[in-house]
Amino acid sequence: MPRIALIHATRVAIDPIEEAARKLWPDAEMISILEEGLSVDRPKSKDLSAGLHHRIVGLTRYAESTDADGILFTCSAFGNAIQDAARSSPVPVMKPNEAMFDAALELGERIAMIYTFPPAAAGMEEEFREAAHEKGRTADLRSYFCDGALDALRAGNNAEHNRLVALTAQGIEDVDAIMLAQFSMAEAADEVRRHIDIPILTSPEAAITEIRRRVETSERNKTC
Template sequence: MNPRIALISATPAAIPPAVTALEKGFPRARPWNILDDRLLTDVGEHGRTPALDDRMRRLIDYAVSGGADGVLLTCSLYGEVTKQVDTPVPLLAPDEAAFDDALSSGRTRILVVASLATALSDSTARFEQAARDKGIPVEVGGLLASGKLVETCQERARGWDLVLLAQYSLAPAADELSTALGIPVVSGPRSAAAKLKAVIGG
């Protein structure tokens, strides 16, 4: 039986990259899209709140009770919620696997790239914490590319030896960006699909 993977998204833009990554990296998986398109908007200027985290936890419970064999959150701002719940199936934060891939790459100068300021600050802080937790010394930078991703990175990302994309919506440009910069580009959807395949089987 093909495993059902629930993709919990806070924006429609995250869905196609996540589905495409599963199709390529875990073709046996059956994506199940669960969308609350206010989860990102409601964050506003004040960041996540206990009420918003509770909404995400309820969506995770809904996915598990609905028969999901694995759950992947696709919004980086809600990655910390995965630490607040215990599930009987694999539950991945959006960039958990991407962080692991970046930190195990052997690259020491890593640039986090995002198109939203909130996503950039959140992902950069959590990636730096992940590096500290693993005891891996890396230099971490941040780049806000709110438009023309590849062009902006070509102008401002020189000197780094790996790019980590902070948002699923940027993932479709990963290969083009890697070619343009001549360095590896790690994206959440691709890394997550590979990890789900490894832990679930396929």
């Protein structure tokens, strides 16, 4: 049974990714590692600090020590640090939105992104542009902040969170797809789809599908 370490900066990201894992990879063993201080400290500076970078690498090393076969981060605000940690890891390490970006680029070049955690936006926009460049695509990304949604979710008011995300989505036009940036936004997808016909993409299902592919490929290569 493969073991996948899920590293979270906020507890509201845990249920969406674990639900996706149960649905798409029930044979895998998922272990959750929560470090809420990351989401508390990240908004304190515009750029990712050296201290936070060090903590992301340290969490990766810790996850490796649990005999994880793959590591998936679920917070979108630490992309560069995750990428650095992945370079020296013996197992696949994924940023949260890699797979969703690829799926969006397959749908077209006019993409919208709704986000609820402001420190994540700039890094995700940069990662999206890099993904488009690697695929040879000229993509236009428009970002929309959904104010108040994350506060509602943290307060346990999921319905209000979903309503606010859907309301933001209804104001978006002339795009080929809408991405819901944070893992914690995944449960709003059905509410959004009830109001608009534009394809809605979420991170958890795309991420589980891709980390499974990478881990299984890595295991096959070890036996060759």
